[in-house]
Amino acid sequence: EVQLVQSGAEVKKPGESLKISCKGSGYSFTSYWIGWVRQMPGKGLEWMGIIYPGDSDTRYSPSFQGQVTISADKSISTAYLQWSSLKASDTAMYYCVRPRTGYPNWFDPWGQGTLVTVSS
Amino acid sequence: DIQMTQSPSTLSASVGDRVTITCRASQSISSWLAWYQQKPGKAPKLLIYKASSLESGVPSRFSGSGSGTEFTLTISSLQPDDFATYYCQQYNSYPITFGQGTRLEIK
Numbered sequence: 376e377v378q379l380v381q382s383g384a385e386v387k388k389p390g391e392s393l394k395i396s397c398k399g400s401g402y403s404f405t406s407y408w409i410g411w412v413r414q415m416p417g418k419g420l421e422w423m424g425i426i427y428p429g430d431s432d433t434r435y436s437p438s439f440q441g442q443v444t445i446s447a448d449k450s451i452s453t454a455y456l457q458w459s460s461l462k463a464s465d466t467a468m469y470y471c472v473r474p475r476t477g478y479p480n481w482f483d484p485w486g487q488g489t490l491v492t493v494s495s
Numbered sequence: 496d497i498q499m500t501q502s503p504s505t506l507s508a509s510v511g512d513r514v515t516i517t518c519r520a521s522q523s524i525s526s527w528l529a530w531y532q533q534k535p536g537k538a539p540k541l542l543i544y545k546a547s548s549l550e551s552g553v554p555s556r557f558s559g560s561g562s563g564t565e566f567t568l569t570i571s572s573l574q575p576d577d578f579a580t581y582y583c584q585q586y587n588s589y590p591i592t593f594g595q596g597t598r599l600e601i602k
Contacts, residue, residue, distance in 0.1 A: 420531075420539065420582055422591040436590040437496070470538055479586040481529035483550070485538040 379486035394457040395469030404452035503593035518583035
């Protein structure tokens with residue numbers, strides 16, 4: 376079974392750094408893109424960016440370029456989303472997603488989500 | 496960026512009703528459209544891909560249609576489990592974009 380399992384909820388202060396993770400299993404991690412989707416409280420879905428772990432090719436939505444960094448460690452089949460300086464507006468649920476085949480594509484599966492809360 | 500606009504934003508309906516949700520793209524996306532269902536506190540679930548292909552395991556009361564710029568998701572006979580929020584997503588081109596969502600609530 377193809378699965379994405381994300382790291383647990385985080386509570387951080389503004390200005391702090393953070394790296395959340397997403398571990399893929401049940402498939403060849405280096406052969407599929409893996410990406411991130413943000414959902415702010417009570418709001419819709421926003422695609423942030425995507426990485427191909429096989430060669431680390433990374434694409435960002437213009438809305439998120441420069442705001443976050445997407446990376447992957449293929450030795451442990453894990454993708455990451457990181458912030459160097461969090462803002463209150465980064466408070467959201469973050470989902471990792473895998474396109475069914477290539478990119479761009481529809482997303483399935485989705486991780487269970489990681490809730491990030493940024494508050495002083 | 497391709498803008499995806501869903502209508503209505505909220506839909507009130509009863510069990511057994513036939514409902515249709517519309518998604519319009521700001522430019523042609525051929526059939527590169529997916530639909531998702533999301534329940535509170537859960538990750539979205541894929542229902543339809545390539546505009547009209549039903550994902551395995553999804554009940555046949557769900558169907559999708561359309562191409563180009565106008566698409567619909569139809570639920571032929573609403574069941575209690577269907578009350579949720581629905582999103583369309585285009586994957587014709589980068590950046591991938593979603594509709595703003597349609598909340599389907601019990602009348």
